Amino acid sequence: MNKLTLTRPDDWHLHLRDGEVLPDLVSHTARQFSRALVMPNLKPPVTTVQQAKQYQQRIIDAAKKAGYPNFLPLMTLYLTDKTLPSEVDLAVENGLVGVKLYPAGATTNSDAGVTNLQQCDATIARMAELGLALLVHGEVTHQGVDVFDREAVFIDEVLDPLRKRHPRLKVVFEHITTKQAVDYVEQASTTDQGQIAATITAHHLLYNRNAIFQGGIRPHYYCLPILKREVHRQALLSAATGGSKKFFLGTDSAPHAKHLKEHPCGCAGCFTAAQAIELYAQAFDSVGKIQQLEGFAAFHGADFYGLPRNQEQITIEKKTQKVPASYTMGKELLVPLNAEESLEWSFLG
Ligand code: DOR
């Protein structure tokens, strides 16, 4: 079977940035996806519902300008130590779909993130009451913990205690990278009122940490949470392709200008939006599970967030394509993951 038609997918974790780069960036995602859940880690971060609504409008305008009038950006709020429960009420009234937890210092533009999660308990309690999801960047930040262990330690030190304090809270464990995270999400009881699900990126399904060091240091494979050992990649691949509704697509496509990636202190983030569905197809196909792609890419996320499934369809084909060396991003160049390499699948539209 060379062609596969599936329901148009959604990207449940995406970085679009802002300003003059927005039309260039949004077009890559809107070409393939119906909706995307847009991350709020701008400079300054999107900490109020008013800012989120204004940002949403700028994305809609940019998508229209790029020729995609039907693309729907879904919005999140950046949680800080000072976010009030009343902002949660406003978020729900205004159709925001989640609140994003960045532990302070964990990743790009996370300086304003949460320093002590217990200070946010009243706000999180309100989220649990209203059913608004908490989207979690799951890494501890203390220097004593090895960068490859930050996710596993986060589960024991932060995530599990948080879910015990707020048993009704809806949680999305974002861009999981370890077997420990897969096991934690799988084992969480489905009868819990507070459900937990996880997004998985294409790059964590396709690569282990060797990719960062293959023949020299390769900055375009550097992201956070960082790529892990093969045993973890295998666990992610089984979770994504196994049909469980707890796992769904979130690219975490995170554009940075070429000169800031290829830099003595390069930024974290892989740009995958332009070939997103092809990368996932390659991962699913590698284990003979291409038929499971539609659920993962188009159904599980919508169902978790309580949103309607998309009606349109897309078609992909098992046909080689060459990834461009770069794209334009405003006045800068943007290098995609797999630049100038061949991919096995192509997006037909
Ligand atoms: O690699 C990453 N890049 N991880 C994140 O959590 C943030 C993202 C970004 O915004 O560049």
Ligand code: ZN
């Ligand atoms: Zn992200």
